[in-house]
Amino acid sequence: MSFRLRIDLRNASTHRLNISLEADKGQSLPTELAFPVWTPGSYMVRDYSRHITRLSSGKKVSKNVWSIPAGTKRVSYEVYCFERTVRTNYCDENYCSLVGAALAPVLAGPLSIELLLPKDWSMVSSALNFRKAGPGKFQAKARDIDHWIDCPIIASRKSHGGKTSFTLSGIPHEIAWVGSPPERSLTEMKEAFRKISSTTLKFFGGAPFKKYWFLLHFGSGLYGGLEHRDSQLSQFDGSSLANQKMWDGFLRLIAHEYFHSWNVKSLRPKALGPFDYFQENYTEEIWLAEGLTDYFDDYISWKSGLCTEKNYWESRLKDINLMPDGFPGHIRRSLAESSFDAWIRHYRPDEDTVNTDVSYYIKGGLLGWCWDGNLRRLTKGKWTLAKLFAEFWKEIGVDAYVSLATATPGYTRAQLLSFAKEKTGVDHGFLEKWVSQRSTLPWQQAIKDFQLKTTERISDPTLHFLGLQLNWKERSGSISKVIAGSAGESAALAVNDEIIALNGTRVQDGEKFSLCLQQARKNGAPLELTVCRGDQLSTKRLRWRAHRGLGLEIVLL
């Protein structure tokens, strides 16, 4: 079976696309059209079908499935596209950013795709490699549904998009953007992306793709990226790019998504391909897919000459400071458990996340550093994690151009760790413990392994002495986090309690609160915190103390 998908954006200003899906000559559509509920790389059920309406001759049988009469050759439907994220669709009168999982049902067979754009839109970019077939008409083919879902599309009129390209080791790289014009030239981007690409290609000693597309969506307040086999869709606030720190962050995002073409699209956990697009796909290995990519995106930026060595080590310490040992999430959830529960936790953090979960990005990145240090120490510098990772890819990486349905299955953790032992001679039992046990990581050893000189200082006295995090706005403050087992929790304080007074003094800003806290500390006086919950005032007595691993910062000397 093969299908024709026509996406009509000629009324893009209404944020609605008209889609027509047709079976090829002599064939009929399947009697059930089932739409994906998530997109690979973003591990949450998003129920895309909530944006689909007016599906002709269809009767709904479940949240994402329409039944259509047997023998139907063609259906049409409308998709509302007004969510500016890398996993959802957006279109307006100037440009669009489209994601396959949110546009078409899962079909067994190749697809011919036709884009109908407003006539003055001339820029289209996608790893589907569209060719122009007339004014406002572009055509491409997708080998199968996985290919279609793995290839986001951006398109625009001239004023809201642009393109450039470079070739590296014979591999063409296309850079295309849509949205608001960024505050950095395409030439500057090209130079920086070329450095990132060159370093990453050298890192692995080869590429899992034959051509690569950097697809960029710029707009106020945007941030995010999603990896694909041979492209990435990344969003950023383009107006902030003149600022060096934001530019550095943008390049790390680009390096991160590029690195994913190796780590997760090719070197992929067994559960992540072939995909079940209709439900959660559980795996305990997202710490490796995301955490290790986080560890190496900084490394690639540094080795590409895009950040200083000092910046690099500061990034390493940032992971310790963002996910300090005092966060009780460490003793309630392992990295494996956090990966498994990504579907219901990572994208839905709440006030208690700090007590019950660990970030597989931040803690996974820290694990990468500890792993690297261990490997260097135990092999006396013969092995680094970068070298081992390149070997992982060469040996265990799957050819990303082979259809997912017939490709070699992805790795299991046991397979990866036994390969690591065989290659380096180091028993990787330590890693199994770091991943599966509910405990903190030995980052103090990593500081020694990399011979860094650091010191510890109190960065947040309220968190350090009370186990509370406060949020101050204009002349009012409230509790935003209560650390489990802390002085604050023992005093029966709760998230959202409004701060009224400390030891009888009215406090309305963070500075005054810190001063009162300092004063009380100096006098050794107990603390009385008056808060308002709902419409009830109460005064809580706090037996305050220093909390290990909370409100502290490790900095380079």
Ligand SMILES: [Zn+2]
């Ligand atoms: Zn990632």
